[in-house]
Amino acid sequence: MLLAYVDDSGSHVGERxxxxxxxxxxxxxxxxxxxxxxxxxxxxxxxASLHMTQSFNGWTHDERAAKLRRLAGVIxxxxxxxxxxxxxxxxxxxxxxxxxxxxxxxxxxSCFYSLMITAARLxxxxxxxxxxxxxFDTQGNVGTEAAVWYExxxxxxxxxxxxxxxxxxxxxxxxxxxxxxAADMLAWHRRLLVEPNCTDAQRAFADSMxxxxxxxxIPKEMLAAWAGHFASLPDIEDTKGKRxxxxxxxxxxxxxxxxxxxxxxxxxxxxxxxxLRWLKAFLIRxxxxxxxxxxxKCPVRFR
Numbered sequence: 666m667l668l669a670y671v672d673d674s675g676s677h678v679g680e681r682x683x684x685x686x687x688x689x690x691x692x693x694x695x696x697x698x699x700x701x702x703x704x705x706x707x708x709x710x711x712x713a714s715l716h717m718t719q720s721f722n723g724w725t726h727d728e729r730a731a732k733l734r735r736l737a738g739v740i741x742x743x744x745x746x747x748x749x750x751x752x753x754x755x756x757x758x759x760x761x762x763x764x765x766x767x768x769x770x771x772x773x774x775s776c777f778y779s780l781m782i783t784a785a786r787l788x789x790x791x792x793x794x795x796x797x798x799x800x801f802d803t804q805g806n807v808g809t810e811a812a813v814w815y816e817x818x819x820x821x822x823x824x825x826x827x828x829x830x831x832x833x834x835x836x837x838x839x840x841x842x843x844x845x846x847a848a849d850m851l852a853w854h855r856r857l858l859v860e861p862n863c864t865d866a867q868r869a870f871a872d873s874m875x876x877x878x879x880x881x882x883i884p885k886e887m888l889a890a891w892a893g894h895f896a897s898l899p900d901i902e903d904t905k906g907k908r909x910x911x912x913x914x915x916x917x918x919x920x921x922x923x924x925x926x927x928x929x930x931x932x933x934x935x936x937x938x939x940x941l942r943w944l945k946a947f948l949i950r951x952x953x954x955x956x957x958x959x960x961x962k963c964p965v966r967f968r
Contacts, residue, residue, distance in 0.1 A: 666831075667795055668692045669784055670844030672802040673773065674717075674852035675754065678860055683757075685776040686749035686852035688740070688844065689784060689797060695844055698743050702843035705735045714839065715846040717853035733850070737874055740847055744876045748787055749855045750780040752883035760885065764892040766904040768810060768912050775883055777801070777811045778818055785822070785829040787879040796831035802845050803836045810912045812836070820925075850874070 671687030690698065706712045710728050712720055715736065721729045757772040769775075781799055788795055801808060812834055819830045839845035854871035857863050895901055904910075 666692045667788065667793065667797040668695055668844070669748075669797050669799045670695075670842065670848045671780060671799060672839065672845055672848035672852045673776070673804075674849070674856040676856050676860055678862070680859055681754045682751045682856065682859055683754050683772050683776055684749060684751045684852050684856040685773075685780045686747065686855050687780070687784075687799075687848040688745035688747050688851065689788070690743060690745045690844075692798075694743060698739065698745075698847075699843040701739045701742065702736065702847065705732075705739050708735060715850060716839070717849055733870070736847070736850060737870070740850075740874055741876075745847075746787065746791065746793070747851060747875050747878045748780060748784045748880075749852070749878070750776045750783055750881045750883065751855075751859075752776060752888070753885065756885045756888055761888045761892045761895075764895045764901070766895065766901070767907055767910045768904075771807050771811075773804060773807050774811045777808070778814075779881060779883055781830060781834070782822065782826065783879055783881045785826045787877075788829050789825055791877065795829035797829055798831040799834035800842065800845065801834055801836050802839050802849070808836050813912050855880075 667689050668691070669687050669689040671685055674684045674686070676682050676684075706715065709731060710724070712732065714720070721732075724732075752772055752775060754772050757775070761775075762770055781797075784797055784799075785795070788797060804811075815833045819827055822830070837845060839849055851874055854867070854874060857867055858871055
């Protein structure tokens, strides 16, 4: 069993990008990693936990550098497999967000699923024994809503990728998870590489934290293709506002059916929704508004 810890980092200068990055190790090796990480945090000037944007307030440059070197030494000892995914948040806002359904409106959603698929492909290429279970840093509603779609997404992949994607991802507080703190350190440094003020020393340090590594970018062309697909869907405008959200409905449906039936049930729901959309338009066109109101209150049934 493999366990992946994943965190995010966003750039606010230069080309604004969202990065998700994480480390993958066998579950039992994470236990030893955690002990070594906690010991490194306590050595010298102590930290209770690592947060790259918060932990070093009031520290000198040398104190901060020494602590990061010590923590990087722990990562180097275990040499975990690593993966990163990024996209331009500017391109996302300009190209995809205006055409996106409400439930896909945040760039985190795209990176979230791209990272898991990239990780599975890398593990398959390396012939490592899976599956991979994923632990993400807490993201509030954005993460919870993204995770709802995990099982249908998993079933849409090729069989060898499906087999490597484990149980539904979970979200944890990085104060309690050394693996998430290491992922935070990785994501922060991978993001730093694209910023104009990145120094040669910082670049070398960032590269020292990766060993077997896969990096994927969601390019502008892919965002444009997704936007074109959404724009071609009938009644897409009805899904863009908050009232167009279907996440809660999908969560209820998936919670009531066996895991292996998730994708077929959603496809059935989609077919019924398309028929009802046509029926609604027809009845309203011929003036039977009240009949549509009665039909719309009937429960949806699945085959």
